[in-house]
Amino acid sequence: MENGRGSSNGVLRVSHLNIVARDVDRLAEFYRRVFGCQDLRPPRELSGKAVDRGIGLRGAKIRSVWLSLPGAVDMFLELFEFAAYEDRPAGSANSAGYAHVAFEVEDLQAAHEGILQAGGSALGEVTNLGSDETPYFAVYMRDPEGNIIELEGR
Incomplete structure (x- = not known):
């Protein structure tokens, strides 16, 4: 380096x-x-x-x-x-270390439903982090093994 x-x-x-x-x-x-x-x-x-x-x-x-x-x-x-492997409890959004992987998706509601149908689970609720004029939605979820996924989209 x-x-x-x-x-x-x-x-x-x-x-x-x-x-x-x-x-x-x-x-x-x-x-x-x-x-x-x-x-x-x-x-x-x-x-x-x-x-x-x-x-x-x-x-x-x-x-x-x-x-x-x-x-x-x-x-x-x-x-x-x-x-x-060494198992460890699923972390929370504020656990120290690597926290989550984020995916920007075209259809957040469809991705949210797809995660649930494929064996994942909800962690948080779909939330507008933007404004009423310029919405930007996000939600934390888990894959089937408990890893945190953030979905982002309009």
Whole structure:
């Protein structure tokens, strides 16, 4: 890193977002169904000394699924299912650490209903964060594994 900017040429690019799943196939199907994500490659099994060194675990066995994020350029959703994982309680909107992933959607009500129909749940209520003249709606929800999703839209 040079000058704290992420790389020697000053360009920082977000590559992907990773979610560790209890059931990677079920979670992948949720994101395909609700947000139109598509597989970028066949699922892969990851393990071995290089994987262990890179992630700081011993004997890790990971099933990895890569999904497109519609509208995102050169960024994808990476879902991992570890053969052995540490469960933790679902966080709340004010839990320290990574909190949520936000999706801007064309039809917030349809996305809201789609999440519920696909096994997700509501966390908050659809709220107008804009004005009566220029509405901008948002709501926090959970995917089937409890990860927080924010929907945003007009």
